[in-house]
Amino acid sequence: MLRDARLVAAKDLRIEWSSKVLTAQVLPFGFLVLILFGFGISPERIVQGKDGRSVLEDVSPALFWLAVLFSALLALGRSFAIEADDGNLDALQLAGLEPAGVFLGKTAAVAVELAVLEVVVGSGALLLYGATIRHWLLLIVVLVTTTLALSGAGILYAALGAGLRVRDTLVPLLVLPVLAPVLLGATRATEAALFGAAADGWSWAGFLGAFSLLYLGAGILLFGALLEES
Amino acid sequence: MPNPSKISNDDPAAVSGRDHVASGTDAPIVQLQEAVSLIGQFPALAGVNLVVGPGEVVLIRGPNGAGKSTLLRLCSGLASLTSGAGRILGHDISDRAGRRAVRREVGLLGHATSLYDELTVEQNIRFWVGANRSDETMVEPVMHRFGLDGRLRSVRVAGLSAGQRRRTAMAIVVCRRPSLWLLDEPHSGLDEDGRTLVDDLVVQAAQSGATVLIASHEVDRVSELAARTVVIAGGRVHTGEQLGDSTDAS
Structure with missing residues (x-):
């Protein structure tokens, strides 16, 4: 299983490196979302009773994760578009790869892409919104668990629509409601890492970890059946 | 046209079936009884009876939409058997486990080439060789045999012609060393050299003990x-013709 996962992840990352879609489209899209949010919320507005923070700084965790979530939809859609275009899903099944290995490989590739995106867009958010980090360890744990949750659940639902002509519009409709709790948890935990007490954030980080484990487990068990039906 | 005398079994790129086929068992490789396979609600195969023995090369012909491609997909374990009975390479394809077992032993060259546009020819071949758990030492000789070892090696698949894509896909099938070859219009898009190469591969596969089903409109070739x-129309096998005479296969 792990051999197959490594093979699929390396192939997906090589394709992304070669196509430059991440750097030429997904990253600029993430930045654009951040900047547009900045235009929509005035940086001069101050939140009452919150250490003089601006509204923009106060909502920066939510804006950051929204930008990551929207960008993740592009990465997830692409992850299966490359398989569906020329009968590659059939070839993956004929190859006799472990379905769980294919799932883990595609999840790992999307997770790496999202990690790059989070570092770059996160740096942009800190600069644009003027936020500072108080609890680095909590933030790193939140980034890791949220990335796994987004990519694991996302790949599982993207596989549902893989063989359909309407997958580009259907997959976001399936994925966004499922990922709403992840967005909530990641935002609350990131608020704690930036502005609050770390203890408030660890419970949310635990929730994100449980969510990611749940979907990674479900993907390992169910991905074979999903591939059969796609 | 194929020239078997030119084909050497010492060639590392030579086609060969897997061991159990070469071991000489006489059990049918393809055995379908009243096989029905649906695409959505449409019965693409509506009660097919077909028996193909080891080492046979069988031409499947019929009009567009007759069910030729679905028959090959059924034999590959990709399409499911809705009713009837079927055994491919000894595996019962009425259950999922049987279909999965079949998939590992067949080589399917369909209309799609199953290549990644953003990867080079060599990267594609090496990925599929790894995925198929094929012998990696076959890569270089097979690429040489298909004319993919020169300039084309490092060309992205998106930049290939249809014929070059077809050659690359065929090279991957050869590296699989399948026991059952399922070729859907294998000459399509190829120049004369490529078409002769396909013919040689079919002859060589049969010589090595593999079974070959070819769906094609190029009946003469x-x-x-x-x-x-085997003639198929309306999702049913109508006749099976031995060369030189005609018998009912169903």
């Missing part, structure tokens, strides 16, 4: 390779 022709 493939008839020279095949020992038998």
Whole structure:
């Protein structure tokens, strides 16, 4: 299983490196979302009773994760578009790869892409919104668990629509409601890492970890059946 | 046209079936009884009866939409058997486990080439060789045989012609060393050299003990390779013709 996962992840990352879609489209899209949010919320507005923070700084965790979530939809859609275009899903099944290995490989590739995106867009958010980090360890744990949750659940639902002509519009409709709790948890935990007490954030980080484990487990068990039906 | 005398079994790129086929068992490789397979609600195969023995080369012909491609997909374990009975390479394809077992032992060259546009020819071949758990030492000789070892090696698949894509896909099938070859219009898009190469591969596969089903509209060309022709129309096998005479296969 792990051999197959490594093979699929390396192939997906090589394709992304070669196509430059991440750097030429997904990253600029993430930045654009951040900047547009900045235009929509005035940086001069101050939140009452919150250490003089601006509204923009106060909502920066939510804006950051929204930008990551929207960008993740592009990465997830692409992850299966490359398989569906020329009968590659059939070839993956004929190859006799472990379905769980294919799932883990595609999840790992999307997770790496999202990690790059989070570092770059996160740096942009800190600069644009003027936020500072108080609890680095909590933030790193939140980034890791949220990335796994987004990519694991996302790949599982993207596989549902893989063989359909309407997958580009259907997959976001399936994925966004499922990922709403992840967005909530990641935002609350990131608020704690930036502005609050770390203890408030660890419970949310635990929730994100449980969510990611749940979907990674479900993907390992169910991905074979999903591939059969796609 | 194929020239078997030119084909050496010492060639590392030579086609060979897997061991159990070469071991000489006489059990049918393809055995379908009243096989029905649906695409959505449409019965693409509506009660097919077909028996193909080891080492046979069979031409499947019929009009567009007759069910030729679905028959090959059923034999590959990709399409499911809705009713009837079927055994491919000894595996019962009425259950999922049987279909999965079949998939590992067949080589399917369909209309799609299953290549990644953003990867080079060599990267594609090496990925699929790894995924198929094929012998990696076959890569270089097979690429050489298909004319993919020169300039084309590092060309992205998106930049290839249809014929070059077809050659690359065929090279991957050869590296799989399948026991059952399922070729859907294998000459399509190829120049004369490529078409001759396909013919040689079919002859060589049969010589090595593998079974070959070829769906093709190029009846004259493939008839020279095949020992038998099966005619399919409306999702049913209508006749099976031995070369030189005609018998009912269903």
